[in-house]
Amino acid sequence: MTYSENAPAASLRSGDGRQRTIGIVACSAEGAALCYRTICARAPALLGPHAHPEVALHGASLADYVVALEAGDLTGVGAIMLRSAEKLAAAGAEFLICPDNTIHAAMDHVRPRSPLPWLHIAEVVAAEARRRGVRRTALLGTRWLVDSAVYPEALAAEDIEFLRPEEDEKDEVARIIMDELVNDIQVPGSVTYLQGLIERLRDRGCDTVILGCTELPLVLSDKNSALPTLDSTRLLADAALRHAMG
Structure with a gap:
């Protein structure tokens, strides 16, 4: 905003x-x-x-x-x-x-x-997704978050579809978050991995990506993402x- x-x-x-x-x-x-x-x-x-x-x-x-x-x-x-x-x-x-x-x-x-x-x-993010006219968003975050009902429920209330990463991708994102980002460690190779994952999610039909971990905006933004970002922190x-x- x-x-x-x-x-x-x-x-x-x-x-x-x-x-x-x-x-x-x-x-x-x-x-x-x-x-x-x-x-x-x-x-x-x-x-x-x-x-x-x-x-x-x-x-x-x-x-x-x-x-x-x-x-x-x-x-x-x-x-x-x-x-x-x-x-x-x-x-x-x-x-x-x-x-x-x-x-x-x-x-x-x-x-x-x-x-x-x-x-x-998640209700705040889903409301912004609706405002932007999002149809199908990708969801990134810890495995606990991505496998939970937190975003599915909030997005369903706004009639927005979503896509989770594949199982191995969930594991790697979770590792980057819990081993690196929450400890104020930013590894260029990990950022490159996240960017590549967003490109794959775009190719799977997503029109935005939810940065569903409040540390992900430390390394991802509209400037370096293949998809427009929904920055949950901000x-x-x-x-x-x-x-x-x-």
């Missing part, structure tokens, strides 16, 4: 003239940091130089999430997310985002018990800004 630098800030705030405090439930440091930086970088176009809504961030250890994911324990994943939610509510957050696609698989366990409302990353940041402004 592109914001108008000339838009009056008062018209973009909540009804009482106050900006809502954003709570970020962090999972991986890289994805959370990119989302936070995006919020802070894009807000001045709305609010003036150096201004952004208040942001509270809490991150449990990524290792705790990985243990629960490897055990297939979505209730456990949800419990970790809820602990962050409780801490962010106590810190003054008024709504929550989670810049991690994978753990949205636990959202059914989270939303009914949460002290605060959530923006759902789309979530944009949605959070819109919601904070009311």
